[in-house]
Amino acid sequence: MTSKKTLGIAMVGIGVGGTEMLPAFEQMEELDLVAGADLNPTTRERFTARYEAVAYETIEELCEDKNVDAVWISTPNRFHAPHTIYALEHGKHVVVEKPMALSLEEAQAMIDAAKRTGNILVAGHTRSFIPPFRKMYNIIQSGELGAVRSVNFFAYTDWLLRPRVAEELDMAQGGGLVYRQGPHQIDTVRLLAGGMIKNVRGVVGQWMPERPIPGYYSAMFEFENGAFSTIVHNSHGYFMGAALVPWGHDKQRYDEPERIMVRDGMITGSRDEEADKQAIRIGGEREVEIFKREGVNRDPAGEPWVPGEPGFVVVSCERGDITRTAYGIMIYDNKGHHEIELKAPGGWAMNRRAELQELYDAVVHGAPVYHTPEWGMATLEATLGVIESAKTGKLIDMHHQVPVSPDYGDAKIFDLPPAEAGVLVS
Numbered sequence: 017m018t019s020k021k022t023l024g025i026a027m028v029g030i031g032v033g034g035t036e037m038l039p040a041f042e043q044m045e046e047l048d049l050v051a052g053a054d055l056n057p058t059t060r061e062r063f064t065a066r067y068e069a070v071a072y073e074t075i076e077e078l079c080e081d082k083n084v085d086a087v088w089i090s091t092p093n094r095f096h097a098p099h100t101i102y103a104l105e106h107g108k109h110v111v112v113e114k115p116m117a118l119s120l121e122e123a124q125a126m127i128d129a130a131k132r133t134g135n136i137l138v139a140g141h142t143r144s145f146i147p148p149f150r151k152m153y154n155i156i157q158s159g160e161l162g163a164v165r166s167v168n169f170f171a172y173t174d175w176l177l178r179p180r181v182a183e184e185l186d187m188a189q190g191g192g193l194v195y196r197q198g199p200h201q202i203d204t205v206r207l208l209a210g211g212m213i214k215n216v217r218g219v220v221g222q223w224m225p226e227r228p229i230p231g232y233y234s235a236m237f238e239f240e241n242g243a244f245s246t247i248v249h250n251s252h253g254y255f256m257g258a259a260l261v262p263w264g265h266d267k268q269r270y271d272e273p274e275r276i277m278v279r280d281g282m283i284t285g286s287r288d289e290e291a292d293k294q295a296i297r298i299g300g301e302r303e304v305e306i307f308k309r310e311g312v313n314r315d316p317a318g319e320p321w322v323p324g325e326p327g328f329v330v331v332s333c334e335r336g337d338i339t340r341t342a343y344g345i346m347i348y349d350n351k352g353h354h355e356i357e358l359k360a361p362g363g364w365a366m367n368r369r370a371e372l373q374e375l376y377d378a379v380v381h382g383a384p385v386y387h388t389p390e391w392g393m394a395t396l397e398a399t400l401g402v403i404e405s406a407k408t409g410k411l412i413d414m415h416h417q418v419p420v421s422p423d424y425g426d427a428k429i430f431d432l433p434p435a436e437a438g439v440l441v442s
């Protein structure tokens with residue numbers, strides 16, 4: 017096969033997460049966005065107004081479409097497993113959003129479906145794919161700083177204030193901060209510390225009376241190789257983690273006056289969350305403004321990706337530390353400190369290209385999948401471990417962990433020229 021081959025791709029669930037991802041689809045010329053599926057008729061209209069693509073109501077209809085080779089699944093969490101399995105069984109390759117599933121049984125069924133059908137399944141779309149974390153992985157792998165000993169990752173955001181539909185307010189359906197945001201941090205610390213978590217101790221906080229879901233967690237992981245990791249995420253939107261970094265700005269999803277207004281609307285019951293949410297989905301009146309704040313620039317010739325703040329991270333190795341900078345990473349070692357810049361051309365969407373590239377390379381070039389469903393299941397196991405430990409007060413042992421692929425550093429995304437990859441300028 018030649019590198020010119022395009023892959024017909026479709027998105028199922030064109031919501032807020034899907035809308036945030038679509039600019040990366042647009043910018044990757046190897047992909048042809050041929051279809052989408054969403055239950056929401058307004059969303060379907062807006063999707064076809066923007067793209068020369070077909071909009072279906074259901075995944076079943078979409079899977080009949082012979083032009084669709086691969087499907088990006090960004091429906092609500094409870095559909096991740098059934099939709100993935102359905103698409104795989106109907107001849108499609110799949111990238112599934114985090115969390116991969118709601119339970120280990122579901123994750124196992126997804127692994128089995130990928131094996132049975134021979135179709136590619138990428139457990140996708142976590143922060144572990146972004147350039148600074150991949151570059152940190154490169155540095156750790158090179159051994160120049162000695163072995164990795166600790167990875168600490170702290171996030172203070174306004175996630176809990178963002179608009180939610182009913183099912184997102186139900187933990188049984190995968191709602192709440194741990195299911196939704198835990199996989200970002202856990203996937204990242206697993207990537208940086210080798211992948212093999214031995215045990216988990218976690219606490220979960222549900223403090224806001226207007227939100228029947230957790231808005232806080234912290235957890236500590238011990239890795240097989242002796243490394244330790246602490247992760248913290250407080251999403252109540254009072255103190256914002258961006259204040260900890262020199263490049264931080266007060267606008268994550270909301271600036272402070274908006275956070276006050278939104279919180280007030282929730283307390284008094286006057287907020288229309290469905291309308292707030294639809295306003296940021298595709299074609300909504302606040303789509304461009306809000307995603308620009310978070311660093312998604314729809315214009316490929318525009319500003320390079322802005323460091324939307326995934327959190328404050330410090331990796332400590334035996335002979336040095338690594339942190340993030342505005343557009344790169346900083347290495348502190350025995351000679352002092354120096355920055356590696358990762359500024360990419362084009363919009364921040366390029367930053368999200370990695371998982372699409374991984375899918376494309378696997379399908380078209382037969383390259384290995386690194387974010388395998390087994391990898392996704394291991395991240396899910398640790399996510400569920402945080403919840404279980406918070407309930408029982410116990411240390412939870414892990415049984416489904418897998419290491420980072422020893423060849424991950426050879427993935428094509430690591431050595432594409434920056435202009436093509438949009439990543440890793442060093």
Ligand SMILES: NC(=O)c1ccc[n+]([C@@H]2O[C@H](COP(=O)([O-])OP(=O)(O)OC[C@H]3O[C@@H](n4cnc5c(N)ncnc54)[C@H](O)[C@@H]3O)[C@@H](O)[C@H]2O)c1
Binds near residue numbers: 030056073092093142
């Ligand atoms: N990785 C990220 O950065 C990121 C960001 C946001 C959301 N997400 C993920 O995206 C998923 C959706 O979250 P969201 O915030 O976009 O919610 P959302 O409600 O905005 O999006 C869900 C979309 O799916 C549609 N939908 C619901 N059930 C469907 C079905 N059975 N068939 C077809 N369409 C259906 C809804 O109409 C809606 O448009 C979640 O799994 C979430 O974790 C990921």
